[in-house]
Amino acid sequence: MTLLTVEGLEASYGPVRVLHGIDLTVERGEVVVLLGANGAGKTTTLRALCQLPGLSTSGRVDFDGRSLVGCRTEEVVRRGIAHVPQGRGTFPELSVEENLDAGAYLRRDRREVRQDIERWYDTFPRLADRRHQSAGTLSGGEQQMLAVARACLSRPQLLLLDEPSLGLAPLVIQHLFEIFAELNRSDGTTILVVEQNATLALSIATRAYVIESGQIVLTGPAAELHHDDGVRRAYLGF
Amino acid sequence: MNLLQTLPWAVPGVNDAFFDLSYVLQLVTTGLANGAVYALMALSVVIVYRTTGHMNFAQGEMGTIGCLLVFSISVERGVPYWISIPAAIALSMVVGAVLQRTLVQPVERRGGMGVVLVTLGLFLIINAVDAVIWGADPVTPVTPFPSEAGDRFIILDGPPQFAIRYSTIGIWITLAVVVGLLWLLLQRTRLGLGYRAVAANPESALLVGIPKDRMLMLGWALAAGIGTLAAVLFSQKTGSLDFNLMAAVILYGLAAAALGGFDSIPGAVVGGAVVGLVESLVPAFFSFIGSELSLVMALVVIVAVLLVRPQGIFGKAKVVRV
Amino acid sequence: MTTRTIQHGSTEHRIWQVLLYGGIAAVVLAIALTQPDYRMAQFSAVAAWSVALLGMNLIIGYGGQMALGHSAFFGFGSYLTAILYADYGVSFVGTLPISALAGAAIGFLLGLPALRISGLYLALVTLALALAFPAIAKMDQLSALTGGANGKLAYIQWLPPTWLPFTVTSAAWVFLTLSAFAAVLFLLASNAMRSRVGRAVVALRDNQIGAAVSGVHPATWKTSTFAVSAAYASLAGSLMMLAVPIVTPDSGGFLVAVTLITGMVIGGAGTISGAVIGGVAVVWLPELSKHWAGALPLVSESDGTALSTAVYGAVLILVVFVMPGGVVTFVRRLRARFVVVVPQVPATSPPVAHAAPLSPTPELEMERP
Numbered sequence: 001m002t003l004l005t006v007e008g009l010e011a012s013y014g015p016v017r018v019l020h021g022i023d024l025t026v027e028r029g030e031v032v033v034l035l036g037a038n039g040a041g042k043t044t045t046l047r048a049l050c051q052l053p054g055l056s057t058s059g060r061v062d063f064d065g066r067s068l069v070g071c072r073t074e075e076v077v078r079r080g081i082a083h084v085p086q087g088r089g090t091f092p093e094l095s096v097e098e099n100l101d102a103g104a105y106l107r108r109d110r111r112e113v114r115q116d117i118e119r120w121y122d123t124f125p126r127l128a129d130r131r132h133q134s135a136g137t138l139s140g141g142e143q144q145m146l147a148v149a150r151a152c153l154s155r156p157q158l159l160l161l162d163e164p165s166l167g168l169a170p171l172v173i174q175h176l177f178e179i180f181a182e183l184n185r186s187d188g189t190t191i192l193v194v195e196q197n198a199t200l201a202l203s204i205a206t207r208a209y210v211i212e213s214g215q216i217v218l219t220g221p222a223a224e225l226h227h228d229d230g231v232r233r234a235y236l237g238f
Numbered sequence: 239m240n241l242l243q244t245l246p247w248a249v250p251g252v253n254d255a256f257f258d259l260s261y262v263l264q265l266v267t268t269g270l271a272n273g274a275v276y277a278l279m280a281l282s283v284v285i286v287y288r289t290t291g292h293m294n295f296a297q298g299e300m301g302t303i304g305c306l307l308v309f310s311i312s313v314e315r316g317v318p319y320w321i322s323i324p325a326a327i328a329l330s331m332v333v334g335a336v337l338q339r340t341l342v343q344p345v346e347r348r349g350g351m352g353v354v355l356v357t358l359g360l361f362l363i364i365n366a367v368d369a370v371i372w373g374a375d376p377v378t379p380v381t382p383f384p385s386e387a388g389d390r391f392i393i394l395d396g397p398p399q400f401a402i403r404y405s406t407i408g409i410w411i412t413l414a415v416v417v418g419l420l421w422l423l424l425q426r427t428r429l430g431l432g433y434r435a436v437a438a439n440p441e442s443a444l445l446v447g448i449p450k451d452r453m454l455m456l457g458w459a460l461a462a463g464i465g466t467l468a469a470v471l472f473s474q475k476t477g478s479l480d481f482n483l484m485a486a487v488i489l490y491g492l493a494a495a496a497l498g499g500f501d502s503i504p505g506a507v508v509g510g511a512v513v514g515l516v517e518s519l520v521p522a523f524f525s526f527i528g529s530e531l532s533l534v535m536a537l538v539v540i541v542a543v544l545l546v547r548p549q550g551i552f553g554k555a556k557v558v559r560v
Numbered sequence: 561m562t563t564r565t566i567q568h569g570s571t572e573h574r575i576w577q578v579l580l581y582g583g584i585a586a587v588v589l590a591i592a593l594t595q596p597d598y599r600m601a602q603f604s605a606v607a608a609w610s611v612a613l614l615g616m617n618l619i620i621g622y623g624g625q626m627a628l629g630h631s632a633f634f635g636f637g638s639y640l641t642a643i644l645y646a647d648y649g650v651s652f653v654g655t656l657p658i659s660a661l662a663g664a665a666i667g668f669l670l671g672l673p674a675l676r677i678s679g680l681y682l683a684l685v686t687l688a689l690a691l692a693f694p695a696i697a698k699m700d701q702l703s704a705l706t707g708g709a710n711g712k713l714a715y716i717q718w719l720p721p722t723w724l725p726f727t728v729t730s731a732a733w734v735f736l737t738l739s740a741f742a743a744v745l746f747l748l749a750s751n752a753m754r755s756r757v758g759r760a761v762v763a764l765r766d767n768q769i770g771a772a773v774s775g776v777h778p779a780t781w782k783t784s785t786f787a788v789s790a791a792y793a794s795l796a797g798s799l800m801m802l803a804v805p806i807v808t809p810d811s812g813g814f815l816v817a818v819t820l821i822t823g824m825v826i827g828g829a830g831t832i833s834g835a836v837i838g839g840v841a842v843v844w845l846p847e848l849s850k851h852w853a854g855a856l857p858l859v860s861e862s863d864g865t866a867l868s869t870a871v872y873g874a875v876l877i878l879v880v881f882v883m884p885g886g887v888v889t890f891v892r893r894l895r896a897r898f899v900v901v902v903p904q905v906p907a908t909s910p911p912v913a914h915a916a917p918l919s920p921t922p923e924l925e926m927e928r929p
Contacts, residue, residue, distance in 0.1 A: 050444075050445060052445075073444040073447075074448065077445065077446060078447055082446075085442065103446050151445075293683075350626075363877075366867055366873070492684055531695055534695050544676070544685065548676075548677075548681070
């Protein structure tokens with residue numbers, strides 16, 4: 001069943017148009033990866049999906065059967081999309097615990113939120129050790145863990161990940177991607193991930209899209225893209 | 239009795255009366271009483287600045303109109319002050335939120351200059367409206383705290399005498415209550431968490447579903463409420479109320495906020511105390527500095543802080559981890 | 561409808577320019593010969609205000625720094641001329657270079673902290689300066705010079721010379737003199753802003769690091785812009801003494817500061833000609849608003865004065881919402897429908913497809929401090 005349908009999505013920052021008609025679909029339970037070079041419009045696509053202010057968008061964006069176009073970002077989150085922005089986007093002055101609480105801002109079931117937070121502390125014990133420390137003092141890897149945990153605390157149907165591996169040590173990246181695969185497998189969370197590290201992303205993805213200059217130029221099952229030599233040379237650079 | 243007085247100090251330009259314990263304690267008390275009002279103004283400035291990065295130059299005027307409203311309801315209509323003051327504060331909060339939504343938010347994305355101009359415009363409009371409605375002549379304000387000449391604790395009998403007015407203690411208690419409530423609101427409630435998240439990272443706040451626009455309105459509402467309270471207390475303190483009541487106080491509040499680094503609540507309180515003390519002690523100590531120069535002293539404080547330690551007393555230089 | 565394209569510096573462009581300048585001169589002369597004396601005082605004030613607004617435009621519009629307290633420099637210039645003329649017997653014209661230099665020196669000194677204090681903080685400091693100015697002028701220690709709270713009087717003798725081919729009243733002669741001074745100052749500023757100097761100042765505003773690596777030394781240029789802008793404001797204060805013979809502590813105060821800001825915003829920050837429109841607004845806005853307020857029921861005469869302050873505030877907000885670039889930018893956009901002036905392109909460069917009209921700041925922008 002289709003969870004997200006995007007058709008002819010255009011987006012511009014002021015007079016500068018960045019996306020020229022993006023078409024993509026994400027099925028429920030999938031892991032879809034969006035690949036592309038720097039400046040191709042990957043991050044903008046995710047931002048446009050969340051209807052972040054400062055970006056004027058047009059086109060069709062249906063999520064779970066209803067349109068997201070014109071919604072406020074908080075409504076998008078309420079409907080079940082969580083976004084881990086590029087550069088983690090933690091709240092540096094807030095403690096780790098408060099960051100997680102903020103992730104559950106829209107939830108009213110306080111007791112279950114507590115349980116979820118404890119569950120995430122089990123997943124990332126380093127966060128548990130630093131729960132009263134302000135997030136700004138964490139290392140890059142810890143911040144990414146925090147950002148992922150915070151996003152998941154809204155119990156999203158669709159998790160958007162923007163370059164989760166950027167600037168992290170290989171071991172941390174490995175760990176994070178195992179967590180993503182686990183989230184998808186056991187919780188059934190659908191994931192749309194933007195990555196520069198194509199090999200890594202394709203290894204957990206079901207399908208992939210390649211974006212170039214604000215348009216989708218290629219799509220197919222992840223395994224196929226991974227092994228097609230022409231595609232690899234032209235778009236993925238390995 | 240007075241050891242200080244016996245000291246053979248005769249420094250040119252220094253006021254000899256300064257070496258009297260009661261006199262100095264009285265000055266300190268006065269300074270801290272004014273300082274508490276400045277601290278409240280500084281809190282208003284800080285609450286707006288933390289989430290929006292703007293300074294509301296009309297903050298003082300918004301307080302003045304609230305205070306004049308209290309005057310009209312209580313003195314002219316005879317409604318008790320314990321109804322009129324909370325009512326005026328509540329009304330100010332609504333007006334503050336509405337102004338933020340209608341006049342400030344639309345120009346916010348165009349950069350800071352637009353917001354500065356809008357708040358300056360609001361300053362002029364409210365100031366003039368006050369003058370038109372309530373006239374230019376000072377009136378006797380509402381006094382929520384006992385304010386007769388005898389309403390004070392005499393601590394050191396004089397002359398010169400050292401006494402603390404009940405109203406001064408009332409101002410201090412009010413400040414403590416406001417800071418306490420603010421702390422509870424910001425640290426212990428969901429709303430406060432949302433406000434602090436917006437202050438820390440507005441975009442991430444949106445991405446976890448916090449209604450950022452409403453948090454900015456909340457900031458303006460809180461600031462307007464505190465500003466009105468500050469105006470009421472200040473009018474009681476000076477015993478006279480007119481449309482220019484807060485014109486100078488906003489500057490002292492800004493100086494206090496600058497001392498606190500513009501984003502710290504304890505910083506605003508300490509900053510208010512420092513500005514109040516400077517205002518009362520410096521002219522008393524140096525006989526060649528007249529008290530009419532207190533505006534200049536506020537200016538000097540602001541410039542000095544911004545040049546030497548822009549992050550304020552408690553602030554630390556921001557460390558951003560990437 | 562077709563838009564007409566005129567090349568900058570072409571004969572056609574020159575003709576239009578000469579016609580424009582000639583037209584302005586003719587209007588000034590016509591005002592001097594026909595208007596009654598009380599009107600003449602207002603026109604004289606327009607000339608003086610517009611010089612101050614030009615100074616603010618240089619630092620705010622072109623320099624991008626929120627220096628909002630230029631009333632302090634304005635008041636300083638007025639006091640300086642009044643004191644030098646009345647107490648020290650310096651001729652009026654003699655006070656002008658002193659005022660300009662002293663203004664520049666103070667501007668330079670105040671510009672030094674402005675290197676570290678930017679954005680909103682600078683707005684705060686400069687507004688505080690304007691708030692504090694009256695207190696400084698009223699200081700006991702200075703009252704022998706400044707006349708304390710009463711202000712300083714200086715009736716400047718300024719009679720029309722005999723060599724004039726036509727006869728004018730002395731008020732008209734004051735107006736003509738001020739217009740001439742203003743014209744010189746405008747041409748200076750206009751030429752500077754079109755030259756390397758202007759490009760350096762604007763480059764610094766738009767991208768400080770980019771400008772610095774291109775050889776524009778930020779500290780030197782920022783303090784210099786501040787100094788020149790303060791000199792203009794100070795000169796404007798001096799010139800005003802010719803039109804209004806008294807300066808009071810409030811002449812440099814907060815209300816004047818906000819008045820100047822309103823004028824600047826109405827005219828258009830970062831435009832040279834906007835300063836004149838701003839000057840007109842500063843002089844006639846209070847009068848018009850008093851007039852409008854008087855027409856309202858329930859508003860008495862004295863309330864009208866207070867309401868004119870409110871009108872300033874309302875106009876300020878209105879302009880920010882409706883015409884963020886001020887009247888001049890608005891008119892330029894209108895003009896661009898009919899006539900486009902393209903800059904002259906050296907033969908070696910590729911042709912310019914869309915030449916943007918010469919408008920350094922269409923919108924008011926500032927980064928968060």
